[in-house]
Amino acid sequence: MTLDKLNKEYDQLQIKYGAKELDAIKNGGLSNNPDIMFCFMNPTGRNIASQKSWKGLKSPWIGTKNIWDLFYSLNLLDEEIYQKIKTIKGSDWSSEFADRVYENVRKHRYFITNLAKCTQIDARVLPDSVYKKYLNLFFEEIKIVNPKIIILFGNQISSIILNTKISLSNCRKKVFIKKIGDKEYHFYPVYYPVGNGRFNINKTIDNRK
Helix, strand or coil, X not given: CCHHHHHHHHHHHHXXXXXXXXXXXXXXXXXXXXXXXXXXXXXXXXXXXXXXCCCCXXXXXXXXXXXXXXXXXXXXXXXXXXXXXXXXXHHHCCHHHHHHHHHHHHHCCEEEEECCCCXXXXXXXXXXXXXXXXXXHHHHHHHXXXXXXXXXXCHXXXXXXXXXXCCHHHCCXXXXXXXXXXXXXXXXXXXXXXXXXXXXXXXXXXXXX
């Protein structure tokens, strides 16, 4: 299995579980042994790459601002790129600028993905049953990318991926070890840092210490 083949399967699941007028948003960054894989929940139409007219990368958080505050705070984004993100409108992102941003992500040796790749119109909460449709594909994604550690954002997807009830208030800075294929991977559940959870961004940053 390759990421290209995996992404084609994600496109098919968009038809079943996503907004019909939008494309699936898959992943992006260093896809070969990155230091960190960041796993979010699912994409929304705020990502301009989900528009069918977009011809560039179909990667997370294109055309958005807030999540890049987190990566910059963690020293995972160069100042020049960060300031450009903060000063332009989301609709002004070009495919060339998206390429520059993700080149910088690769430079800092991380990979960004979502558990579910089915883009929704808004930030509605998906039921566990939809996330579970992506679980085996996500485990394949982990085996292909082979990150050193995996950061999981939020109680819901952390509980689904780790197959145990996760309450972030009770497991901060705790590592969970899960075997996928023939290798054990280290997972760290952390607070969700954007949207309604933006007030948790400092807790998310603190979780790394």
